[in-house]
Amino acid sequence: MEQSNGHDDQSYIPEISFGIVVDASEQQILGAQCGLLCQSLEEELKSRFPMFAWQLKLLVRHDFPQCRPRDPLEILEFISDLKIEYALDFVLGITAIRLVSRFEQATDAVPSNMLEAGVISISRLLEMEDRQQALQAMLGLCRHVLGHLWGLEHSDDSVMRPREFWTADLPRDWSQDEIEQISHYLYSIADPRLEETQGAAKTPLKFYLQVLAREGWNIGADILFSRGWLMMLRLGRFTAATAVSIIFLFLSAEAWEMGAAIQSKWLNIVLAAVILAATLSLYFGQNLHTVGRADRMMEQSVRSRLVLMGTLLAGITSFWINLFIISLVIIFVLPDTVLMGWAGIKDGVLPIFHFAKLMATFGIVASALGGNLEEEHDLKAVLIYTEET
Numbered sequence: 001m002e003q004s005n006g007h008d009d010q011s012y013i014p015e016i017s018f019g020i021v022v023d024a025s026e027q028q029i030l031g032a033q034c035g036l037l038c039q040s041l042e043e044e045l046k047s048r049f050p051m052f053a054w055q056l057k058l059l060v061r062h063d064f065p066q067c068r069p070r071d072p073l074e075i076l077e078f079i080s081d082l083k084i085e086y087a088l089d090f091v092l093g094i095t096a097i098r099l100v101s102r103f104e105q106a107t108d109a110v111p112s113n114m115l116e117a118g119v120i121s122i123s124r125l126l127e128m129e130d131r132q133q134a135l136q137a138m139l140g141l142c143r144h145v146l147g148h149l150w151g152l153e154h155s156d157d158s159v160m161r162p163r164e165f166w167t168a169d170l171p172r173d174w175s176q177d178e179i180e181q182i183s184h185y186l187y188s189i190a191d192p193r194l195e196e197t198q199g200a201a202k203t204p205l206k207f208y209l210q211v212l213a214r215e216g217w218n219i220g221a222d223i224l225f226s227r228g229w230l231m232m233l234r235l236g237r238f239t240a241a242t243a244v245s246i247i248f249l250f251l252s253a254e255a256w257e258m259g260a261a262i263q264s265k266w267l268n269i270v271l272a273a274v275i276l277a278a279t280l281s282l283y284f285g286q287n288l289h290t291v292g293r294a295d296r297m298m299e300q301s302v303r304s305r306l307v308l309m310g311t312l313l314a315g316i317t318s319f320w321i322n323l324f325i326i327s328l329v330i331i332f333v334l335p336d337t338v339l340m341g342w343a344g345i346k347d348g349v350l351p352i353f354h355f356a357k358l359m360a361t362f363g364i365v366a367s368a369l370g371g372n373l374e375e376e377h378d379l380k381a382v383l384i385y386t387e388e389t
């Protein structure tokens, strides 16, 4: 192997532990096909990425979340708990029962980059006549999901091409570039976990800071990758509550009077406090702190929670920016004289940035209330799912 792996010590082989959790309740359907899939996947990973020592663990579980069709969110939480319990780096959950789809027409799989876990349903693929073709389609789907867990973006020239329905059609494989990208990513996560090292802190606060120091950049990249700013588009009630409240605010003279009374520097402090409070209220209001086991000091679960909260914060901040722009436009369109009358400003110019900031901040207060009206599962799903495919 000519490839340089970034480690000077030639004998050092980083270890990656990989879990496949199989839904045992439909074993007769899942049976041979699933065994074949796991075996092919294992052989493939070992030959593709020989620079890592792959530890594959197959877990056949009878306590898979039982609802029909299966809820990917419940499965993701279930397998990511197992991932932490068995100290795995990645985990795939495989079921033969259809998955509930939240945002798309139908879904065969849901990867979660945040939880380093993915759930795959082979139900639709099992309907294919040709067993060999079905296996190829399943392997393609697995590669697509793993690609997401390992930081790949969509691409039309490889298996990372998004599809409505998974068949054995080409391309079924990663591109050469993507394989290199994956190796690079795997090196970054193959290091020992913080709790396995001597220097791990004993108190939660110190432990969190240590995780931030070690993983800060990666956590930041994950937050960007999770695209928190798109989350509002998927949350109907959340957005509706905000829109309605903003319209009422614009039409009430009190809001304008208040805007005139509040000083700009205080407004900045209020704004920061509101964004923080909105993030915390959604985080705890939606039970997001229970994701990745709150009671344990483990690098992976701390990391998931930091990414989750960061994504929420990024989402709310970008939502505020959107509201600010919308408010600016509305203020621009409404006649100045009327607004100045409402605000009680006798002469001079209307401080439009100040008012737009105020309206956007009110909007965030409303959205935090509206967000807690949203089904708990939907908000969680928006944050945790990388996609539905």
Ligand SMILES: [Zn+2]
Pocket: 144, 148, 154, 160, 161, 162, 387, 389
């Ligand atoms: Zn995808």
